[in-house]
Amino acid sequence: MVTINGIPTDVAGKTIREYLTTTTYDPTRIAIEKNGEIVPKAQYDTTLLQDDDTLEVVSFVGGG
Secondary structure, eight states: OEEETTEEEOOTTSBHHHHHTTSOOOGGGEEEEETTEEEOGGGTTTOBOOTTOEEEEEEOOOOO
């Protein structure tokens, strides 16, 4: 299990990009932290999620 924003999620073995395709997140408007380190968007296709990983997904919201 991977903990994503505090919720245990069964996505171990998938890449970050594969996980994102199952969500409503807009990849151009988020940042992802894996185990305390920011993951560059260029690495979403190659970064594998493993059991006991912790992900924080932060969405950017515009406004004025």
